[in-house]
Amino acid sequence: SAVISQKPSRDICQRGTSLTIQCQVDSQVTMMFWYRQQPGQSLTLIATANQGSEATYESGFVIDKFPISRPNLTFSTLTVSNMSPEDSSIYLCSVELAGATDTQYFGPGTRLTVL
Amino acid sequence: GENVEQHPSTLSVQEGDSAVIKCTYSDSASNYFPWYKQELGKGPQLIIDIRSNVGEKKDQRIAVTLNKTAKHFSLHITETQPEDSAVYFCADSGAGSYQLTFGKGTKLSVIP
Numbered sequence: 202s203a204v205i206s207q208k209p210s211r212d213i214c215q216r217g218t219s220l221t222i223q224c225q226v227d228s229q230v231t232m233m234f235w236y237r238q239q240p241g242q243s244l245t246l247i248a249t250a251n252q253g254s255e256a257t258y259e260s261g262f263v264i265d266k267f268p269i270s271r272p273n274l275t276f277s278t279l280t281v282s283n284m285s286p287e288d289s290s291i292y293l294c295s296v297e298l299a300g301a302t303d304t305q306y307f308g309p310g311t312r313l314t315v316l
Numbered sequence: 317g318e319n320v321e322q323h324p325s326t327l328s329v330q331e332g333d334s335a336v337i338k339c340t341y342s343d344s345a346s347n348y349f350p351w352y353k354q355e356l357g358k359g360p361q362l363i364i365d366i367r368s369n370v371g372e373k374k375d376q377r378i379a380v381t382l383n384k385t386a387k388h389f390s391l392h393i394t395e396t397q398p399e400d401s402a403v404y405f406c407a408d409s410g411a412g413s414y415q416l417t418f419g420k421g422t423k424l425s426v427i428p
Contacts, residue, residue, distance in 0.1 A: 202362075205359075232414055234414075242420070242421075243405060243418045243419065243420045243421055244360070244405065244416075244418045246415060246416070249414070293359055293360070297414060303348040303350075303409055303414065304350070304362065304365065305350070305362070305414075305416060306362060307352070307359040307360045307361070307362075308359050309358055309359045310358070310359045312357075
């Protein structure tokens with residue numbers, strides 16, 4: 202496995218503002234992903250973070266709302282833009298390590314509350 | 317995978333008893349089936365996984381079985397302990413696909 206860290210671990214934000222979440226991994230990874238987990242719910246894939254190119258978004262998620270960067274192999278950011286209370290969720294990054302196809306490991310998550 | 321159904325949604329067992337959680341999938345091309353444990357306030361932790369060329373896999377008190385014909389796979393926890401209390405998620409992914417489809421989760425409570 203690997204050590205995956207996320208910053209911040211939690212935040213309380215006002216509606217209309219934006220928050221950028223960071224994900225850092227201490228090992229070489231092939232794939233990085235961002236998920237949303239609404240309160241008491243399962244995990245929903247937001248997008249795949251691609252190094253050096255635009256992220257690949259899943260149905261229902263758009264770049265204007267969730268811009269993603271991945272400047273190198275081990276770091277990615279997710280921004281939640283123009284937030285509303287409906288964006289209150291846990292945001293999780295996951296990674297697929299080099300040499301471990303299919304297997305995804307998750308970070309500790311960022312718990313976001315929008316007032 | 318396209319759809320993964322997970323049962324039960326909640327499960328209470330006495331300490332020392334066994335717990336079984338079952339998932340069914342719809343995509344016949346699915347070939348990878350991980351199980352995650354999520355404790356309160358933490359991210360999901362991979363606890364065991366199985367690929368479609370294997371029928372069963374065991375790791376100490378945890379085992380996973382796969383029935384490809386019936387398209388279901390199950391998590392078995394024996395000799396449960398209070399620290400096994402958590403939400404467990406199953407997932408699957410198809411051939412050549414990195415995308416995991418998750419079940420809705422099972423909240424397991426182990427009563428001392």
